[in-house]
Amino acid sequence: MSTQALQLGAVLYPGxxxxxxxxxxxLFSVVGSSQIEIHTVAEQSGPVGAAIGSEGAIGPKVxxxxxxxxxxxxxxxxxxxxxxxxxELENPAMLDFxxxxxxxxxxxxxxxxxxxxxxxxxxxxxxxATSNKQVFAIATMQSDKVEWVEAARWVEDGKFFTSSxxxxxxxxxxxxxxxxxxxxxxxxxxxxxxxxxxxxxxxxPFAAELNVLAKQLGxx
Amino acid sequence: MSTQALQLGAVLYPGxxxxxxxxxxxLFSVVGSSQIEIHTVAEQSGPVGAAIGSEGAIGPKVxxxxxxxxxxxxxxxxxxxxxxxxxELENPAMLDFxxxxxxxxxxxxxxxxxxxxxxxxxxxxxxxATSNKQVFAIATMQSDKVEWVEAARWVEDGKFFTSSxxxxxxxxxxxxxxxxxxxxxxxxxxxxxxxxxxxxxxxxPFAAELNVLAKQLGxx
Numbered sequence: 001m002s003t004q005a006l007q008l009g010a011v012l013y014p015g016x017x018x019x020x021x022x023x024x025x026x027l028f029s030v031v032g033s034s035q036i037e038i039h040t041v042a043e044q045s046g047p048v049g050a051a052i053g054s055e056g057a058i059g060p061k062v063x064x065x066x067x068x069x070x071x072x073x074x075x076x077x078x079x080x081x082x083x084x085x086x087x088e089l090e091n092p093a094m095l096d097f098x099x100x101x102x103x104x105x106x107x108x109x110x111x112x113x114x115x116x117x118x119x120x121x122x123x124x125x126x127x128x129a130t131s132n133k134q135v136f137a138i139a140t141m142q143s144d145k146v147e148w149v150e151a152a153r154w155v156e157d158g159k160f161f162t163s164s165x166x167x168x169x170x171x172x173x174x175x176x177x178x179x180x181x182x183x184x185x186x187x188x189x190x191x192x193x194x195x196x197x198x199x200x201x202x203x204x205p206f207a208a209e210l211n212v213l214a215k216q217l218g219x220x
Numbered sequence: 221m222s223t224q225a226l227q228l229g230a231v232l233y234p235g236x237x238x239x240x241x242x243x244x245x246x247l248f249s250v251v252g253s254s255q256i257e258i259h260t261v262a263e264q265s266g267p268v269g270a271a272i273g274s275e276g277a278i279g280p281k282v283x284x285x286x287x288x289x290x291x292x293x294x295x296x297x298x299x300x301x302x303x304x305x306x307x308e309l310e311n312p313a314m315l316d317f318x319x320x321x322x323x324x325x326x327x328x329x330x331x332x333x334x335x336x337x338x339x340x341x342x343x344x345x346x347x348x349a350t351s352n353k354q355v356f357a358i359a360t361m362q363s364d365k366v367e368w369v370e371a372a373r374w375v376e377d378g379k380f381f382t383s384s385x386x387x388x389x390x391x392x393x394x395x396x397x398x399x400x401x402x403x404x405x406x407x408x409x410x411x412x413x414x415x416x417x418x419x420x421x422x423x424x425p426f427a428a429e430l431n432v433l434a435k436q437l438g439x440x
Contacts, residue, residue, distance in 0.1 A: 010280070017246070018242045018245055018246045018249065019242060019243060019246035019413060021242075022238045022239060022241075022242035022243075022246075022280075023239060023242075023243070025238055025279070025280065026237070026238045026239035026386070029238065029270075029271070029272045029273050029279055030273045031273070032272075032273050033272050033273070038272070038279050038280065040280050040281075047283055050249075051249070052249045052252075052253050052258070053249050053250045053251070053252050053253070053412075059245070059249055059258050060230070060242075060245065060258065060260050060282055060283070061260075061282070061283040061285075062280055062281070062282055062283070063267050063280070063281040063282070063283065132414075134412070164414055165412075165413065165414040166246070166412070166413040166414050166415070167413050167414045167415040167416075168414050191426065192273075192354070192385075192386070193239060193385065193386040193387050194352075194384055194385040194386050194387045194388050194426040195386070195387040196387075196416070196418070196425065198416070205416070206411065206414040
């Protein structure tokens with residue numbers, strides 16, 4: 001392990017999902033800034049509004065410290081999902097940023113529909129990955145060269161960690177903390193935040209439930 | 221139920237805990253802005269930095285839309301905890317704001333050490349309430365006229381909802397959503413966010429664990 005803190009670039013875009021972003025950042029923050037330094041980054045520095053549900057409305061605004069253009073090379077990327085993903089899939093600046101950062105990053109992580117952005121950028125081709133099952137097609141339609149996993153709380157493959165929807169990002173983050181800093185640190189982070197850690201990456205209680213919902217709605 | 225959306229004032233201060241704040245806001249946001257409108261408020265409007273663990277370092281910055289002075293009367297208050305609580309306990313502007321808003325608010329809610337601020341403001345006297353068990357004394361030393369509950373995921377008493385540490389705020393928020401909008405809406409919010417809802421307010425898996433930890437460290 002490096003004596004320097006791991007530099008985490010947490011990507012913001014208009015309509016990001018609040019818990020996709022702040023669940024992982026909470027857990028990474030608990031590890032301590034001597035181990036992980038958190039940086040916020042967006043296409044432009046300054047305020048970026050969160051999604052409000054699936055309505056496309058904009059909620060609380062978080063400040064991006066870096067723009068894509070002036071960001072350093074990060075050791076780890078965090079890409080959240082949210083209703084704004086659909087716009088970002090057509091944003092070359094976002095896709096270019098993910099491609100260029102991923103060349104040198106040790107770890108590239110996503111929550112929910114964040115994996116659709118990684119897939120659209122071509123980064124997941126040849127890899128196993130997952131996404132939010134409720135809107136799984138948003139991810140899977142970005143690339144047929146990805147081995148999309150239909151039931152997983154999160155998937156680890158090489159440098160890539162991709163999680164299912166929203167809260168699943170917290171379980172994935174604890175798995176990353178365990179991998180990088182050991183079980184005791186991950187258990188401390190879960191305990192500190194009074195979070196009941198779902199440790200089994202393959203157990204996905206919401207996949208079945210959401211498939212039933214989708215069928216009822218005639219979506220599949 | 222009013223035809224107008226419930227106006228939620230979510231209080232920020234330097235060193236607030238990220239998940240205390242954004243866990244509840246995520247769940248409230250899923251209900252939809254036609255039911256709940258989220259507003260950010262701090263002593264001064266503009267950027268407010270989150271806590272990084274317990275170090276007193278400052279992390280991502282969130283924008284307060286309102287200052288205490290120009291905020292409207294909210295229907296519901298959300299008061300997060302975090303390492304910045306200790307400073308706010310000595311901040312008359314914070315205590316005055318909580319007192320004046322609580323006079324008219326229908327619901328006053330806190331996560332983690334947020335209940336210490338409510339207690340210091342005298343709002344919980346004669347009420348049952350809880351807080352983060354790891355640092356329980358920060359809350360209990362603010363008032364001996366509060367019936368402090370040592371093992372509870374959250375406590376509801378009149379207009380007050382107070383929760384245990386960090387993630388417990390999400391379980392409390394789902395209970396509030398259930399109370400205001402019904403079980404189906406709360407279950408939808410949990411499912412949408414793939415969150416395993418701990419529905420039993422009296423079940424506090426972390427209280428015992430944290431007491432053991434505190435004893436090991438000679439804290440109690």
